[in-house]
Amino acid sequence: MSGMKPKHQRLVLLVIAVAALIGAGLLAAWALRNQASYFYVPSDIVAEPPAPDKAVRLGGMVQVGSIKTADDGVTVHFVVSDGKVTVPVVYAGIVPDLFVEGSGVVAEGKMGTDGTFVASNLLAKHDENYMPRELDDMTDAQARATVSETSE
Amino acid sequence: MIAEFGLAALWLAAALAALQFLAGILALGEKGAGLEAVVRPVAVVQAVLCALAFGSLLLLFARTDLSVLLVAMNSHAAKPMVFKIAGAWGNHEGSMLLWVTVMSLAGGLIALIEKRLPERTMLATLASQAFVGLGFYAFLLFSSNPFERLSPPAQEGMGLNPLLQDIGLAFHPPTLYLGYVGLSVAFSFAVGALLTRNVTPEFARVMRPWVLGAWIFLTVGITAGSYWAYYELGWGGWWFWDPVENASLMPWLAATALLHSASVLASRDALRTWTIMLGVVAFSMSMIGTFLVRSGILTSVHAFAVDPERGGFILALLALYIGAALILFALRAGTVSEGKHFAAVSREGALVINNVALSAILGIVLLGTLYPLLTEAFGVRVSVGPPYFNPVSAIFAAPMLVVLAIGPLLRWRRDRLARIQKPIIAVFLAGLAGAIGVFAIGGVELLPFLGLVLSLAIAVGSVMPLKGRSLRRLPLTVWGMVVAHFGIAVALFGMSADTAFTQQTLIAAAPGDKAVVGPWTVTLNSVDPVAGPNWTALEGKMSASYRGGVEHHIAPQSRTFWAPPQQTSESALLTRWNGQLYAVIGGATEDGRWQLRLWWKPFVTFIWYGGLLVALGGFLALLGRISTDLRRRYATRRVAERKAEGAV
The missing domain is CATH 2.40.50.140 (Nucleic acid-binding proteins)
Incomplete structure (x- = not known):
């Protein structure tokens, strides 16, 4: 991330955070379907x-x-x-x-x-x-x- | 009289909260000039009145005043004094009064001592604190009045749930509440900073001790709650992923992330909007927890009020506060300018990974907790347990813990991994040694295996920041970090060792019979009736010896309470440095034998020692922050004095 402007860095961080949270959400949704005990x-x-x-x-x-x-x-x-x-x-x-x-x-x-x-x-x-x-x-x-x- | 006095104090406090909110908001505008002088004193008086109201309730419970509905419903003259007093918050109304009291005390305290922020930001912060408080005052006064009279007075109280008649548990709710509600200060600071567009490192430095304080109470509360569940419920488990446990874990995860991002903002002026967001999220999680626990949506020993009206009220408050804060965030976040730049390999970079992973785990726990409520709306009943929570959260926890082992060694702004090559190798070797050791023992599943390996790596990594530094001159805050991170390693080791190596024996034994569990030989000597102040019990007298050594005596009980009538199992524990023997006695079989359940739980106590170390680390860091602040205040005062002298 060197040589990047603070503005761009904020964008990159935002993308990483959103991607991780969406990933966690999808993972959770998939696991819930399989692991919830009915x-x-x-x-x-x-x-x-x-x-x-x-x-x-x-x-x-x-x-x-x-x-x-x-x-x-x-x-x-x-x-x-x-x-x-x-x-x-x-x-x-x-x-x-x-x-x-x-x-x-x-x-x-x-x-x-x-x-x-x-x-x-x-x-x-x-x-x-x-x-x-x-x-x-x-x-x-x-x-x-x-x-x-x-x-x- | 006491009840009326308490109610009057509560109404007055609510009125002052309204004044505090209005004066604070008006003083921010141009028309409210002069009102700013009102806000701080009002916040302090409001806190005093609220504390008086809570004191009145304590007094009513101490005297077992049966002309008060709440006392009659939840207390009993035959209870020991400590449980009479604890009964004041062992019910819905009392616990909500405690909530409001803590909230107003926190508000009063920042009004009294916080002088570092610009006055406008403080006004907005105190107005926000009063605004949140108002909702809970309204909730108390309109739908959960703790001082309601009962006419005619009851002859005898209904008693307190026996499961709750436990000294540790008497202080569990206040501890957690200090944590939950302490986060309201972070919320108000975040709102105040957004309203006045003042997101600065100074703001993070001011907010940090409050978050730290709340976080310490949460850590202690969760640790104590886990130990309580472990010995009181008699199931030998220490974490059940029960929605109520999750309700305390979620604010902790958010507060942990907030602490770390606030330290980036304070030290390096980066992660500005993210820190604000976490401040809002952390207290939102506290409120969601309260909603889940208190609304009656979940049935458990924690759910006092199975009353849809109350649940609806809390849900409305929740929607109002979280919604308003998020709208404010959406409107203002864009105007917060970017923080300073940093490289991917740097302390900031490691803390970003910490924050992203903690947030992901928070999301996973939140989804898992809410999922059964969602499916129930569609008529499908499910329960979500360890098979979901453990592996899914581990996917994010494992990389986070790897970063935890080496992140604190990195420098701010920009660093190279090659520079810290040696400590990294040491951490890697510790993990490798652990892996080989556990592999040699064999039969350990993936998650506890990973946990054991990571705990050793973190234990080594966490003390590395001490290397090459003068231990005496090391700032308290660094000690705090080292102790807390080491505590994580200790707790993780305990959890993994217990999961991997627990042994269990279940038998029906006649007096004189022996049972073997792990290295222990346990003999049932006799089963005798015993009596306590408000219960009778059957007590199994046993002697246990570790690898044929000295005999220790333990006596688990099966208790029957009178008011209200209920049976509980009192487990008996025998603690060694390397684990605990856990014994439960069940019912008699037809042929006169007794059911015994015995566990040998290697290193299980490390879980709670670790939790306490984490809290101790937080405490050291807090002391460090406070002493730095005091020194700074002293220095500014000296400078001011010198200037004054010079002027004369």
Whole structure:
């Protein structure tokens, strides 16, 4: 940039900055399309299963009577339902305090090849003020309906 | 009475802010002659009144005055005193009052002590500060009155979210707010400089300590918040790319860029419009953060108000201030003349790379944070996490960190890489040694690998400016830079080492069982019930030994709070110089065993030591700037005195 007038230098700097920001924006847009983890309910999983290596979030109600702890004491199997279809889930770890049957849950993880959802993290309703945003739409009435349907 | 007094003080302060704004603007024109004398005193009195209002709220919370709605909703007589007081800002109304208080105190302080800039620029700056303040006063008084009475008074308070009942967290929000709102001063200086067409190196020198101060608080706030999330949430992670974390990171990125560009403007009179732009962007990021966190658009422990009206109000303020500042910028930027010329290989050149990369990362974080909100408007729910943020920001962070290792060695204006050949080779060798070492250990993924290599290179590069200089005579500002850059290396090392080498064990253990995690052997001795002031808990008593050495005792708890009823996991930590053992106890299994989750996290503490070093570096630089300023003031006064004597 030597031998350049300050005015030209300002132009060059402006071009560099704008190019870098546009580059960052395009890169971000491309990566967001590929890396964002989409929210699924069991019906979506059945209708259009996500690719096995893709991180997704699965939300629904924990079916009554479905939580089973394996012999190792830390692996939990349960079934998530949206009132229409169900998806089996496996999770190894300490479950959230309010993770109980008939209550809402969001599982973060990937679809296994055998049709079981492998969760790496569970988000359960924490208290009245803090619950996974995805469960907002499920009103208590809907949740009760879902539970009564799935517990029969 | 206290509540009414507080409310009256708040209204008066708002009225004075209006006066400060009008007087400042009129004094800039020809008709307002004489008004300029009003502006500074009004700014100071406004700050005092606002501080009194905030003091009243603190007093109400300290006394648990249940006839005040906010206290009844957020406090409880059975809480320890420190959490009663912290409860004052642990809610929407109180935290907005804290915001306004910090803002008016900052305005009062510049009115009181800043004498270096031309008076017209100061008037415009104080008018801008009052203008921004006014919006937040209106927000408080019209939609979030913290002093609202409750009639009849409540019998008992509702309590404070147990997750927030933590001593570190009690002081986390005020720290971050000092940072967020401190950036309003940079914003006002930028607006003032644009309005009066006075973008000079002197302007950058005046703005720099304020940005530095805000930046130190942001750095400490982010570091503390990260540590809090690490030990309180019980997930063993220290950064989740949660929108709320991003809301504090974005102003920090902008402020970091601003600090560096302000130093180019101050030292070399270049990057004029860019510095102004960053001043506007930095505070805009603070406001966007507040909007994201406080509007209820995100659900998290940080979201107090799930109230669309309030969200709309903040959004309107945001649009008004950012929009007005950008329009002013668009109109005036062209009239700011070009700065001085510099070569590509120079200190300025390196700082330009720093600025461009930081801005790019800022854009990437901003897009990633807003993307879920955008898609939700179209009915698609996504969450954006580490698989996006880590690699995409690394694309810009990695080259920036390479430049960080050698940039400070370059001279201003024009330099040759050949001149600093030796330090460059030293930096390269440090990185190479790191690469070989990590490669020998094996099994490390690309990003932590890069992080480890770069951290070693930066550690060596950051101390190079000390070479061949008298350590005693070295200015504090240079020490500040060296310490802050070294802190970046330390933090980066901690992040990368934790990501690369963490080991985890998950078991169900009966009392007497042993578990192995990394070099540790942990024995569960017993699980006992314990009780605290407002909770009961099950406590797992464990002993842990490092490579068969001395047994240490740790006791993670699973706590149940009464008001409001909620359960939390209290993790237990065992810290060695080279890492931490992290233990969490979960529920009981049907056969009477207890779920334990144990992590061995090598060098994880370096993350926060590094963060604190970065803040310390900022503090040293600030001390250096202040002492230079004081010396200069003293010298000018002496010259003036001598002149006066000579005249006599």
